[in-house]
Amino acid sequence: MALTSALPRTPRRIGWGQRLSRWDVKVSPYLYISPFFLLFAVFGIFPLLFNVVVALHDWHRRAGMGDFVGLDNFAWVLQQPLFWRSLENTISIFLLGGVPQLVLALIIAAILDQNLRARTFWRMSVLIPFVVMPVATSMIFGQVFGQFGILVPNLHALGLFTDSSSPFFQDRFLSHVAIGSMVVFRWTGYNALILLAAMQAVPRELYEAATVDGAGRARQFFSVTIPSIRPTLIFVILTMTIGGLEIFDEARLFDGGGTGGGQGGTDNQWTTVMLYLFNLGFGQWQDRLGQAAAVGWIFAFIILVISLLNFSLTRRISSTDAAPRRPRRRSRSASTAGQPGTPSVIAHEVADDAMEGAGR
Amino acid sequence: MNTALIENTAGRGAARYAARRAARGRPIASHAPSGRRPGLVTYGILALVFLLSVFPLYAAAMYGSSTTTEITRAVGNLPRWLPTVRLWENFGQVFASEQFSIWLAFGNSLLVAVAVSASVVFFSTLAGFSFAKLRFPGRQALYVAVLVTLIIPAQVGTIPLFVMMNDFGWIDSVLALIVPGLVGAFGVFWMTQYLQEALPYELIEAARVDGASMFRTFWSIAMPAARPAAATLALFTFIGSWNSFFWPSVVMRSQLTMPLVVPQLRGAFTSDTGLVMAGVFLVALPLLLVLVLAGRHLVAGVMAGAVKG
Numbered sequence: 001m002a003l004t005s006a007l008p009r010t011p012r013r014i015g016w017g018q019r020l021s022r023w024d025v026k027v028s029p030y031l032y033i034s035p036f037f038l039l040f041a042v043f044g045i046f047p048l049l050f051n052v053v054v055a056l057h058d059w060h061r062r063a064g065m066g067d068f069v070g071l072d073n074f075a076w077v078l079q080q081p082l083f084w085r086s087l088e089n090t091i092s093i094f095l096l097g098g099v100p101q102l103v104l105a106l107i108i109a110a111i112l113d114q115n116l117r118a119r120t121f122w123r124m125s126v127l128i129p130f131v132v133m134p135v136a137t138s139m140i141f142g143q144v145f146g147q148f149g150i151l152v153p154n155l156h157a158l159g160l161f162t163d164s165s166s167p168f169f170q171d172r173f174l175s176h177v178a179i180g181s182m183v184v185f186r187w188t189g190y191n192a193l194i195l196l197a198a199m200q201a202v203p204r205e206l207y208e209a210a211t212v213d214g215a216g217r218a219r220q221f222f223s224v225t226i227p228s229i230r231p232t233l234i235f236v237i238l239t240m241t242i243g244g245l246e247i248f249d250e251a252r253l254f255d256g257g258g259t260g261g262g263q264g265g266t267d268n269q270w271t272t273v274m275l276y277l278f279n280l281g282f283g284q285w286q287d288r289l290g291q292a293a294a295v296g297w298i299f300a301f302i303i304l305v306i307s308l309l310n311f312s313l314t315r316r317i318s319s320t321d322a323a324p325r326r327p328r329r330r331s332r333s334a335s336t337a338g339q340p341g342t343p344s345v346i347a348h349e350v351a352d353d354a355m356e357g358a359g360r
Numbered sequence: 361m362n363t364a365l366i367e368n369t370a371g372r373g374a375a376r377y378a379a380r381r382a383a384r385g386r387p388i389a390s391h392a393p394s395g396r397r398p399g400l401v402t403y404g405i406l407a408l409v410f411l412l413s414v415f416p417l418y419a420a421a422m423y424g425s426s427t428t429t430e431i432t433r434a435v436g437n438l439p440r441w442l443p444t445v446r447l448w449e450n451f452g453q454v455f456a457s458e459q460f461s462i463w464l465a466f467g468n469s470l471l472v473a474v475a476v477s478a479s480v481v482f483f484s485t486l487a488g489f490s491f492a493k494l495r496f497p498g499r500q501a502l503y504v505a506v507l508v509t510l511i512i513p514a515q516v517g518t519i520p521l522f523v524m525m526n527d528f529g530w531i532d533s534v535l536a537l538i539v540p541g542l543v544g545a546f547g548v549f550w551m552t553q554y555l556q557e558a559l560p561y562e563l564i565e566a567a568r569v570d571g572a573s574m575f576r577t578f579w580s581i582a583m584p585a586a587r588p589a590a591a592t593l594a595l596f597t598f599i600g601s602w603n604s605f606f607w608p609s610v611v612m613r614s615q616l617t618m619p620l621v622v623p624q625l626r627g628a629f630t631s632d633t634g635l636v637m638a639g640v641f642l643v644a645l646p647l648l649l650v651l652v653l654a655g656r657h658l659v660a661g662v663m664a665g666a667v668k669g
Contacts, residue, residue, distance in 0.1 A: 024574045028494065028574035030490075033490045036483050036486075036545075036548055037502075040545065044509060047516075047521040050520035051517060051519060054519055054523060064523075111406060114398045123659045124651065124656070124658070125410040126409060126413060128413040128417075128651065132647070133602075133603045133618070133643060133647065134619075135619045135622045136644040139622055139625075139636070140416040140417075140419060143423060143633065143637060144419060153435040153436030185412075185416070193662040193663055197663035242513065246515060256623075262623070277515065282610055289522070292518075296517075299513070300516040303513045
C-alpha cells in the first residue's frame with residue numbers, strides 16, 4: 001500500500017504499538033464500510049438474486065417452494081388482463097398526479113423565490129402534506145370524495161353527475177383523478193422546495209440583464225429560470241417518475257381498505273401494479289408468490305425503462321433552449337463536480353424514493 | 361505524516377458550501393430578483409396554498425368532531441367549522457378499542473423508527489467517513505457499487521425478502537421491520553458527499569499525529585463534524601419509517617404499526633365515520649409535531665438535497 005512508502009523508513013525494529021497503528025490504518029477503512037456491505041448483501045442484494053429463483057418456481061405463501069416452472073410465471077402474468085389493467089391505471093395515475101404536481105411546484109417555487117416576510121414559515125407550511133401519513137391522506141380524501149363528502153353533492157347540484165353514488169369510486173378516470181390529487185397534495189410542496197433551492201442559486205445579474213432587455217416576468221421565468229435549473233428539474237422529474245409508478249398506499253385505502261377492501265375498486269378501476277402485486281402474494285384468496293415475484297421483475301424493468309426514457313427526454317427538451325447561452329452556473333453544478341453526474345442524479349432519486357416507499 | 365492516507369482536496373465548490381450551510385439549518389441567503397417586497401397577491405396565493413395543505417387534517421378533525429348523522433346531513437359541506445369535545449371522546453374510544461392497541465402501534469412505530477434511524481445514521485457516517493476521507497484499494501469501485509444499488513427499484517426484492525422473513529420466523533415481529541432497514545445506500549451516499557467537504561484533512565491528520573486510533577478519530581472528529589447532515593438523514597429516515605405502509609402490511613399480521621392502524625379503524629368503527637376520522641387525525645398527529653419541532657431542519661434538508669441534484 002502507498003502508506004508504507006510514505007512513512008519514513010527507519011532501520012530500527014518496528015514496535016508493537018506502531019505495528020498496531022499501521023494495521024489500524026490498513027484495516028479500518030474496510031471495517032467501517034463492512035457493516036453496510038454485509039447487511040446490504042443479506043437484505044438488499046441477496047433478495048434481488050433470490051427473486052430470480054422465486055419467480056422461476058411454483059411458490060406459495062403457505063406451502064413454500066414448489067416445482068420449477070421456468071418462465072411460466074412470467075407468461076402467466078403477461079396473460080392476465082388485470083396486470084395490464086393495473087399497469088394502465090398506474091401510468092394514468094402517474095400522469096394525472098405528476099404533470100400538475102410539476103407545474104404547481106414550479107409556480108410555488110417561483111412565488112417563494114421572492115423577498116418574502118416570514119420566509120421560513122411559508123417554506124415549512126408547504127411541507128405539511130409531506131409529513132402527513134399517506135395512508136391517512138387516503139382515508140381523508142376518500143371521505144371528501146365520497147358520497148357524503150364535500151365534492152360530490154356540490155357537483156350533483158351543478159348537474160354534473162346524476163348518479164347518487166360517488167362517481168369518484170365508480171368511474172375509472174375519475175378515480176384516477178382523485179388518487180392523482182393525493183399525489184399532487186403530498187409531493188408538490190416538497191418538490192417546490194427543491195426547485196426553490198435551485199432557483200436561489202441562479203445569478204441575480206441574469207434577471208437584471210433580462211429586465212434591461214425588456215423581458216417581462218413570464219419571459220424571465222421561461223428564458224432565465226427554467227433553463228438555469230435544468231439539472232434540478234431532471235432530478236425532480238425522476239423522483240416523481242419512480243415514486244409515482246410505485247404508488248400503493250393511496251390506492252389501497254382510497255375506499256377505506258379494511259377487511260376485504262383495498263382491491264382497487266369493485267371493477268379494479270384503480271388497482272395499481274403494486275397493489276396487484278400485493279394482492280397476488282398476500283391477498284385473501286391469492287397465495288401466488290412465484291407470480292408476484294415475476295410481477296416484481298417485470299415492473300422493475302418497466303420502471304427502469306420509463307425512468308431512462310424520461311431522463312433522456314427531459315435532458316433533450318430543456319437543453320434545446322438552454323444550450324446556446326447556458327447561464328454561468330454559480331453554485332448549481334454539484335452533479336458535475338465530483339462523482340460522475342448522471343448516476344448520482346438517478347441514484348439520488350431512487351434512494352429518496354426507496355426511503356419513503358418500502359421503508360428500506 | 362501519513363500524507364498518502366489523505367487525499368487531495370479538490371473542487372471545493374460553492375455548491376458544497378451551500379449544501380453544508382443548508383444542512384446546518386442556515387439556508388442559502390435569499391436574494392430576491394429585485395429586492396423589493398412582493399405584494400398582497402403573493403401572500404394571498406401562499407395563504408391559499410397553506411390552507412390547502414392543512415385542509416385534509418382540518419377536515420379530519422371536523423368530521424372527527426361530528427356524529428354520523430351530522431355528517432350525512434351536512435353533505436356538500438364540512439359538518440362544522442370548529443372542533444368539539446366529541447373529538448376528545450372519539451380519541452378516548454380509539455384508545456379504548458379492543459380490536460387493536462394504539463399504544464402498542466405507537467410503541468412499535470417509535471421503536472422501529474428510532475432503531476432504523478439510529479442505525480442508518482451510524483453506519484452511514486462510518487462508511488461515509490471511510491469513503492470520503494480514507495484511502496484504500498478498491499475504494500472507487502466500492503463507492504460506485506453503492507451508487508449503482510440506488511438505481512434498482514426496491515420492489516423487486518419484496519417477495520424474496522418476505523420468504524426470508526418467513527424462514528427466519530420474523531413474520532409479525534418488529535425484527536422484520538428493523539433488520540432489513542438497518543442500512544441504506546442513500547445514507548452512505550449522503551454522508552460521503554457531506555463529509556468530503558465538511559471534514560478538513562488537517563483535523564484528521566492532527567488527531568492521528570496526537571496518536572488517536574482510527575476509530576477514535578472517527579468518533580471524536582468525524583462524528584461531530586457530520587452532525588448537521590446526520591440530523592437531516594435521521595429526520596428523513598424517521599419520517600420514511602414512520603409513514604411506511606407497504607412493507608409492514610406484507611410482514612405484519614397482528615402486531616401493528618401506526619399506518620396499519622388506519623385500516624383497522626375502518627374495520628372497527630365501520631358505522632361511525634366520525635370515529636374513524638378522529639382516529640385518522642390522531643394517527644397523523646405525531647409527525648405534525650415533528651414538523652413543528654424540527655421544521656427548519658426539514659426544510660434545510662430538502663433544499664440541501666436539491667443543491668446536490
